[in-house]
Structure formats: structure tokens, C-alpha cells
Amino acid sequence: MSYIRIPRGWEIPEKDVTDESVYLDRRNFLKAMGYSGIGLAALLSGCNDFLPFDRSEKPKTKIGNYTTANPNLYPAARNDAYTVRRALTQEETAATYNNFYEFSTSKDDVWELVDRFETRPWEVEISGYVKRKGVYDMDRLERLFPLEERIYRFRCVEAWAMTVPWTGFPFKTLIDYVEPSSSAKYVKMVTFLKPEEAPRQKRKRLPWPYVEGLSIDEAYNELAMLVTGIYGHPLPKQHGAPIRLIVPWKYGYKSIKSIVKIEFVKERPRNFWNIMVPSEYDFTANVNPRVPHPRWSQATERIIGSWKRLKTRPFNGYGEYVAHLYK
Numbered sequence: 001m002s003y004i005r006i007p008r009g010w011e012i013p014e015k016d017v018t019d020e021s022v023y024l025d026r027r028n029f030l031k032a033m034g035y036s037g038i039g040l041a042a043l044l045s046g047c048n049d050f051l052p053f054d055r056s057e058k059p060k061t062k063i064g065n066y067t068t069a070n071p072n073l074y075p076a077a078r079n080d081a082y083t084v085r086r087a088l089t090q091e092e093t094a095a096t097y098n099n100f101y102e103f104s105t106s107k108d109d110v111w112e113l114v115d116r117f118e119t120r121p122w123e124v125e126i127s128g129y130v131k132r133k134g135v136y137d138m139d140r141l142e143r144l145f146p147l148e149e150r151i152y153r154f155r156c157v158e159a160w161a162m163t164v165p166w167t168g169f170p171f172k173t174l175i176d177y178v179e180p181s182s183s184a185k186y187v188k189m190v191t192f193l194k195p196e197e198a199p200r201q202k203r204k205r206l207p208w209p210y211v212e213g214l215s216i217d218e219a220y221n222e223l224a225m226l227v228t229g230i231y232g233h234p235l236p237k238q239h240g241a242p243i244r245l246i247v248p249w250k251y252g253y254k255s256i257k258s259i260v261k262i263e264f265v266k267e268r269p270r271n272f273w274n275i276m277v278p279s280e281y282d283f284t285a286n287v288n289p290r291v292p293h294p295r296w297s298q299a300t301e302r303i304i305g306s307w308k309r310l311k312t313r314p315f316n317g318y319g320e321y322v323a324h325l326y327k
């Protein structure tokens with residue numbers, strides 16, 4: 001296998017780093033699909049059918065792309081115990097810079113590609129070692145537990161970061177409600193599988209559907225949230241409507257979007273990115289400035305929008321809440 005030389009982060013002028021991460025992502029993705037270096041070079045040199053699909057259907061809106069049966073639940077009261085000393089990211093910046101591989105391998109066009117993704121009606125199946133197994137309709141799940149707003153930092157493994165207000169409920173609230181038995185050691189979460197609505201899922205060489213997992217202790221940590229909204233309204237589709245995970249001390253790929261199944265299991269599940277590239281994406285994925293990704297440093301991060309570079313913090317700044325889990 002021949003490799004294209006990737007310039008290191010510090011060799012690239014700051015304004016180009018975004019492009020680099022898109023490029024790395026794409027390369028990674030292709031590598032995982034088993035292309036040789038040569039085939040890869042051909043694909044990267046502007047081969048148009050690499051683009052997801054025809055964009056003649058123009059998107060309706062950047063941020064108003066959501067539905068709910070419970071509009072009265074938004075905005076939810078902010079929980080001031082969880083705020084950070086960082087500027088909030090602009091709503092439109094966050095809504096137009098997304099990782100959602102079901103739709104695109106780029107970040108800047110996901111919001112344009114989600115129009116035919118249907119997020120209502122929606123069901124979430126809860127299964128495995130729990131008392132209250134069953135299929136929960138999203139309209140009911142949204143009302144089942146009190147919603148609250150929390151401002152969290154968010155850090156992608158590609159070294160971009162943002163700070164946004166999420167609306168949702170603590171994962172632990174759901175765990176207490178469904179009553180897992182002592183056999184439940186991990187929680188496995190699965191994204192929808194609807195290739196007619198998410199065209200990249202037609203590419204069978206990727207291990208669809210997207211899967212993620214947490215240990216039961218991680219899921220029970222007070223920071224772990226099941227999120228149904230952002231910026232005081234329901235989640236726009238590109239952010240993972242109608243319900244997603246947010247675990248702010250871990251790299252963003254753990255925060256699985258558009259969940260259809262939550263399973264309480266005995267064995268540690270394998271997660272999507274770990275299946276794709278096991279040497280680069282582990283299960284735990286805690287933010288750590290001292291452990292570089294094999295192809296780039298994690299010492300700093302760039303804030304989307306301003307593109308200011310800041311120091312990465314251990315556990316993304318949430319060590320006081322979670323460090324004890326890893327002793």
C-alpha cells in the first residue's frame with residue numbers, strides 16, 4: 001500500500017487546517033474501504049461520482065430543519081450548574097459544520113443533504129438486560145423526563161471544537177427508569193438505517209448502521225445526556241434529530257446521532273469508527289492533549305467560526321466529573 005504524504009498540522013497555514021481535516025477524513029474513509037493508494041489518488045483528484053448525490057434539490061433552511069410534537073417543551077430551563085467560560089458558538093456556524101457520514105464525508109454540506117431524512121414518526125427501541133424493555137415513540141420519550149438546557153464544550157477527534165447549548169435529559173434518568181440488571185455492563189446505541197433517505201448508507205462497504213457504546217458507569221455519569229434540542233429548539237436534522245447522545249469529555253464520534261436503539265448488553269460493543277480504523281479510534285476516546293492521534297497532534301483545538309486555536313484540556317475540561325471513572 002502506498003501512502004500520500006499528509007502534511008503535519010504545524011506545516012500548514014492556520015486557515016488551511018480545516019481543509020486538511022476534511023481531506024484526512026476522506027482519505028481515512030477510503031482507506032477503510034480498502035482502496036489502494038493509486039485508486040485513492042484517482043478518487044481524490046476530483047472524481048465527481050464521489051460526491052453523495054445530486055444537489056438540485058435546494059435545502060429549505062440552515063437551522064429551522066426540525067419537527068416536534070411537543071413544541072411547548074422548548075426552550076427548556078437552563079441548568080446553570082453546567083456552563084463554561086467560553087464564548088458560545090454561533091448557531092449557524094454549528095448548523096453548517098457537521099460530521100454525519102450517513103449523508104456526507106465533508107462537514108460543510110451535511111445541512112444541505114438532509115432534506116429527505118424523515119425524523120417523525122420515530123421510535124427508539126430499548127432492549128437487553130432491563131426491566132422496561134420496549135419500543136418508545138419519540139413523541140412520548142421527549143415528554144417522559146424533564147428537559148433541561150446545558151452549555152457544554154464539544155471536541156471532535158479531528159481537533160475542531162465548539163461550545164453549544166444542548167437540550168435533553170441526563171442518560172442516568174433513563175437508566176433509573178428502565179432498571180437494568182447487574183448483567184448490563186455496557187450500553188450499545190444504534191443509528192437508523194434508511195439508505196433511501198441517507199444516500200451514503202447505500203455504500204455497503206461501510207459497516208452501517210453507525211454504532212456506539214459506553215460502559216454503564218459512563219452512561220450513568222451526570223454529564224452524559226440524551227439530547228433532543230440545541231439553541232432552545234428541537235435538533236435540526238444535521239445535528240442528529242430527533243435524539244442523540246452527548247458525552248462532552250469524549251471525542252465527538254462517541255456522541256452518536258439519530259438513535260433508534262439503546263441496548264443494555266454484557267459485552268463491550270464495537271463502535272463504528274473502531275471497526276473502520278481500529279488503530280486510530282478506540283472505544284474509550286477520552287479527550288487527551290497528551291495522546292496524539294497517529295496522524296496529528298491533539299495538543300490544541302480550533303474553535304469553529306473564529307478558528308482561534310486553544311489548548312486542549314484533559315477530558316475536555318470535565319476531569320472533575322469523570323477522571324475517577326478511569327482510575
Ligand SMILES: Nc1nc2c(c(=O)[nH]1)N[C@H]1C(S)=C(S)[C@@H](COP(=O)(O)O)O[C@H]1N2
Pocket residue numbers: 097098099100101102155156157191210238239240251252253254255256257258
Ligand atoms: N450516526 C452518526 N453519528 C455521529 C456521526 C456520524 O457520522 N453518524 N459523527 C460523529 C462525529 S465524528 C462528530 S464530531 C459529531 C458531530 O456532531 P455535530 O454535527 O452535531 O457537531 O457527531 C458524531 N455522531
Ligand SMILES: [Mo]
Pocket residue numbers: 099155156157158251252253
Ligand atoms: Mo468527530
